[in-house]
Amino acid sequence: MTVHRNTRKFAAHRVAVGVLAAALVVTAAGCSSDGGEDAETQGASGALAGSDLAAEEGSTEVPGPSPRLAAVDAAGRVVILDLETGDELTDFGGAQDARISAVDDRFAFLTAFDGDTTIVDVGSWSTDHGDHAHSYVKTPTELGEIEDAQGAHVVANDGKVAVFSPRGGAASVLSLPELRKGKVDVVGMINADASGVVIPMADHFVTSRDTETSSTFELRDSTSAVVHEFTDACPNFEGQAVFRTSIVAACDDGFVVLSYINAESSSRKIAYPEGVASGARPTTLRTTAGSSLVVGNGGKEVLVFDSALSSTVDGAEVPWTQIPTQGQVLDAALSGNGKQVLALLADGSLAVFDAQTGEQVASGQVLSSPFDTSAGAEAAPSFVVGANRAYVTEPAVGAVHEVDYLDNGRVARTFDVAATSLMVAGF
Ligand SMILES: [Zn+2]
Numbered sequence: 112m113t114v115h116r117n118t119r120k121f122a123a124h125r126v127a128v129g130v131l132a133a134a135l136v137v138t139a140a141g142c143s144s145d146g147g148e149d150a151e152t153q154g155a156s157g158a159l160a161g162s163d164l165a166a167e168e169g170s171t172e173v174p175g176p177s178p179r180l181a182a183v184d185a186a187g188r189v190v191i192l193d194l195e196t197g198d199e200l201t202d203f204g205g206a207q208d209a210r211i212s213a214v215d216d217r218f219a220f221l222t223a224f225d226g227d228t229t230i231v232d233v234g235s236w237s238t239d240h241g242d243h244a245h246s247y248v249k250t251p252t253e254l255g256e257i258e259d260a261q262g263a264h265v266v267a268n269d270g271k272v273a274v275f276s277p278r279g280g281a282a283s284v285l286s287l288p289e290l291r292k293g294k295v296d297v298v299g300m301i302n303a304d305a306s307g308v309v310i311p312m313a314d315h316f317v318t319s320r321d322t323e324t325s326s327t328f329e330l331r332d333s334t335s336a337v338v339h340e341f342t343d344a345c346p347n348f349e350g351q352a353v354f355r356t357s358i359v360a361a362c363d364d365g366f367v368v369l370s371y372i373n374a375e376s377s378s379r380k381i382a383y384p385e386g387v388a389s390g391a392r393p394t395t396l397r398t399t400a401g402s403s404l405v406v407g408n409g410g411k412e413v414l415v416f417d418s419a420l421s422s423t424v425d426g427a428e429v430p431w432t433q434i435p436t437q438g439q440v441l442d443a444a445l446s447g448n449g450k451q452v453l454a455l456l457a458d459g460s461l462a463v464f465d466a467q468t469g470e471q472v473a474s475g476q477v478l479s480s481p482f483d484t485s486a487g488a489e490a491a492p493s494f495v496v497g498a499n500r501a502y503v504t505e506p507a508v509g510a511v512h513e514v515d516y517l518d519n520g521r522v523a524r525t526f527d528v529a530a531t532s533l534m535v536a537g538f
Contacts, residue, residue, distance in 0.1 A: 156169070156170075156171050157171065157172065158172045159172045159173075159174065162245065163240070164238070164240055164245050166247060167247065167249075167291075167292070169249050169250075170247040170248065170249040171247060171248055171249065172245055172246065172247050173246050173247065173248055174246070175246055176235075176237055176246050176498070176537055176538050177193070177194075177195055177235050177246060177248050177537055178194040178195070178235060178497050178498065178535055178536065178537050178538040179191055179192060179193055179194055179200070179233050179234065179235045179251075179535070179536045179537055180192040180194055180497075180502060180511070180526075180528075180533060180534075180535055180536075181211060181219045181231065181233045181251075181533060181534050181535075181536060182211075182504075182511060182528045182530035182532070182533040183205060183209050183210070183211055183221060183530065183531060183532050183533070184509075184528070184529040184530060184531055185207070185208065185490065185506070185529070185531050186207060187204060187205040187206045187207045187208070187209050187223070188202060188203075188204060188205070189202060189203050189204070189205050189209075189219075189221065189231070190202045190528050190530075191231075191233055191234075191251045192526060192528070194497075194500075194513075194535070197524060197526065200234075200250075200251055201250075201251050203253070205221050205223070205229060206221070206223030206225070206226045206227070206229075207223065207225075208223060208224055208225075208531075209221045209222060209223040209229075209532070210222050210223075210531075210532040211532045211533060211534050212265035213495070213534035213535075213536075214265065214267040214272055214287075214290075215236070215267060215287060215290070215291070216236065216534075216535070216536055216537065216538065217232065217233060217235070217236040217291075217536050217537065218230060218231065218232055218233065218254075218290060218536075219231040219233055219534055219536075220263075220265045220272070220274070222260065222262060222263045222264075222265060223262065224261070224262040225261065225262070226259070226260075226261070227256040227257060227258050227259060227260060228256060228257040228260040228263045228265070228274055229253060229255075229256045230253070230254045230255055230256060230257075230290075230295055231251060231252070231253050231254065232249070232251065232252045232254055232293065233251055233534070233536035233537070234248055234249040234250055234251040234252065234536070234537075235247070235248050235249075235536045235537025236536065236537050237537060237538075246537065248537070252293070254290070254293055254294075254295050255295030256295070257274050257276075257283050257295075257297070259276070259278070259279070260274055260276040260279075260283070261276050261277060261278040261279070262276075262277060263275055263276050263277075264277070264307075264308045264309075266308055266309070266310045266311065266351070266353060267287065267311075267353075268310060268311045268312055268353040268354075268355075269311040269312055269313060269314065269355065270286065270287045270288065270311075271284050271285065271286060271287060271298075271311040272284070272285040272287060272290065272311075273301065273308075273309040273310065273311050273316065275303070275307075275308055275309045280302065280303060281300050281301060281302045281303065281309075282300065282301045282303065282309035282316075283297045283299075283300060284297065284298055284299040284300065284301060284309075284311070284316075285297060285298065286298045299333055300335070301316045301318065301331060301333075301335050302335040303318035303319070303320075303329075303331075303335075307319025307320070307321055307326065307348060308351065310351065310353055310358055312330075312353065312355075312356065312357070312358060312369075312371055313355070313356050313371040313372070314333075315330050315331060315332055315333075315338065315371060316330070316331045316332075316333070316335075317329070317330055317331075317358055317369055318331055319345070319348055319360075321348070324346060325344040325345070325346050326344065326345045326346060326347070326348040326362070327340065327341060327342070327343070327344050327345065328340075328341040328343075328345070328360070328367070328369055328378065329341065330369075330371060330376050338376075339371075339376040341367075341369055341376065341378040342378060343367045343378040343379065343380040344362075344367075344380075345360050345361075345362035345367045345380075346362050346363040346364060347362060347363045348360055348361070348362055348367075349361060349394040350393055350394045350395045350396045350407065351396055352396040352397065352398045352405040352418070354398075354403075354418060356370055356371055356372050357369060357370035357371075357372075357418060358370075359396060359405050359416065359418050359421075361392065361393045361394060361395075361396055361407060362392075363389075363392060364380075364382060364383065365380055365381050365382040365383050366380075366381050366383075366405075366416060366421070367379070367380050367381075368381065368418065368421045379421065381416075381421055381430060381431075383414070383431075384414075384429070384431045384433055386412075386433065387409055387410075387412075387414065387433075388409075388410055390410075391409055391410025391411070392407075392409070393407025393408050393409060393414060394407075394408075395407065395408065395442075397443065397444040397445060398418075398445060399444075399445040399446070399447060399448075399449050399496070401449060402445060402449030403417055403418045403419035403420075404416070404417055404418070404445060404449060404466055405417075405418055406443050406444060406445055406452055407443065408440045408441075408442065408443045408454075409433070409440070410439065410440065411435065411436055411438065411439060411440065412433050412434055412435045412436055412440070413433075413434040413436060413440060413443045413452055413454050413464070414431060414432075414433060414434075415431070415432040415433075415434065415452060415466060415469070416430050416431055416432075417430045417432075418430070432466075432467075432469050433469070434452060434454070434464050434469040436454055436456055436462060437456060437458065437460070437462070438456045438457055438458050439456060439457040439484050440454050440455070440456060440457075441455045441456065441457055441482060441484075441491050441492055441493065442454070442455045442491075442492070442493040442494055443455070444494065444495070444496050444501075445466065445496070446463075446466075446496060446499075446516065446517075447496055447497065447498045447499055447538070449466065450465070450466055450467075451463050451464060451465065451466055451472065451516070451517075452464040452465075452466045452469075453494070453496065453501055453516055455477070455492060455493070455494050455503060457481055457482045457483075457484050458481050459476055459477060459478030459479070459480060459481045459482065460474050460475060460476050460477060460478075460520065461474065461475055461477045461494070461501065461503065461514055461516060461520045462474040462520070463516050463517075463520060473516065473517070473518075473519045473520050474519070474520055475514065475516075475519050475520020475521055475522070476520070477503050477512050477514055477520060477522055478492060478503070478505050478512075479505065479508055479510075480507070480508075482507070489506070489507065490504075490506040490531045491506075492504050492505050492506065492507075493532075494514075495533055495534055495535055496516075496535070497535025497536075497538040498535075498538040499515070499516070499517055500513050500514060500515060500516070500523070500535075501513075501514040501516050502514075502533060502535060504530045504531065504532075504533060506529060506530070506531055509527055509528070509529035510525050510526065510527055510528070510529075511525070511526045511528045511530050511533065512524075512525050513525070513526070
């Protein structure tokens with residue numbers, strides 16, 4: 112077996128966390144250190160020599176990104192791995208059936224259906240500084256919790272994080288700059304009389320209002336007062352992608368794009384393209400930093416939606432690209448640079464498509480066996496993207512596969528983490 116190495120970010124280190132299936136094992140010889148991993152082990156703290164930016168207290172500047180994986184399993188065990196070495200940095204117990212919402216590519220918000228929302232600083236991040244960036248690591252830390260949030264819906268945007276508790280019908284709002292200082296202070300509460308979401312946008316908040324048959328949206332100010340009612344309905348609203356001044360919401364009959372620009376609110380309904388089967392509409396939308404594209408799982412196709420085209424006033428251009436797939440799509444997302452669309456299929460393969468043309472550019476077998484979509488309650492495999500790697504869960508065998516999707520979907524490493532939900536930090 113030939114092992115290709117990507118030495119730029121993921122030097123091939125021996126995988127210390129149990130490796131599964133022999134066929135997938137990467138036995139790395141000649142582990143070449145680029146020096147990036149040593150700062151922490153030397154016990155250094157603070158900025159690098161010659162750095163033009165001070166390090167936060169308790170953090171250590173490192174020469175480049177030092178990605179980490181945070182994962183939670185069905186029993187609520189949370190594991191944090193150093194992705195440069197594959198070593199487990201820490202693990203702790205959480206609530207059963209918790210899910211991770213990633214915030215700022217750094218914080219894991221662990222939401223449990225029946226309990227609190229726990230906020231963890233995964234301890235790896237990068238900061239833009241003019242024409243360059245600085246990267247830091249620190250020990251993973253549990254920062255605090257939002258009590259009785261009961262399966263909260265977490266949305267980060269506009270320098271804030273809204274943690275909406277369906278039971279309470281209100282969102283606790285946290286400040287992202289304060290969170291970066293390690294402070295979990297609720298700086299506001301936004302009431303919403305709906306079992307929907309609260310989404311920070313342009314110094315305001317979008318809330319959803321549900322009836323039996325339809326859902327509409329309102330724009331509220333920081334006192335929860337309604338300042339605008341959007342007119343476009345969104346039946347069975349589920350799934351959203353957020354941008355600085357606009358939001359894309361997935362509905363039964365299409366997407367609704369909501370925006371608030373120069374104190375002007377507007378909304379626009381865009382019907383699904385022909386061929387989107389009823390019952391196969393997206394319920395989770397994904398985008399990536401710096402891209403206007405939104406992707407969703409359309410059953411046996413991936414839907415790609417260009418939010419930049421959809422927000423133009425006349426919008427004559429069709430914002431949809433439909434990418435047919437070889438089989439049932441379990442999960443779909445954009446690559447880190449926004450140029451490819453990745454789709455995990457029920458046959459166990461990860462297919463890679465050009466986001467503009469929809470042409471398939473690569474495909475590789477990732478899961479050890481196909482996933483039976485008729486099995487019901489069993490947790491379906493899913494994935495997240497961090498830089499140039501995808502991390503695919505395979506709950507049935509208790510594994511997370513690291514895939515080099517630019518190298519024909521090659522499985523680079525496999526970790527024996529029975530993740531049901533995960534995120535990558537600090538890439
Ligand atoms: Zn700098």
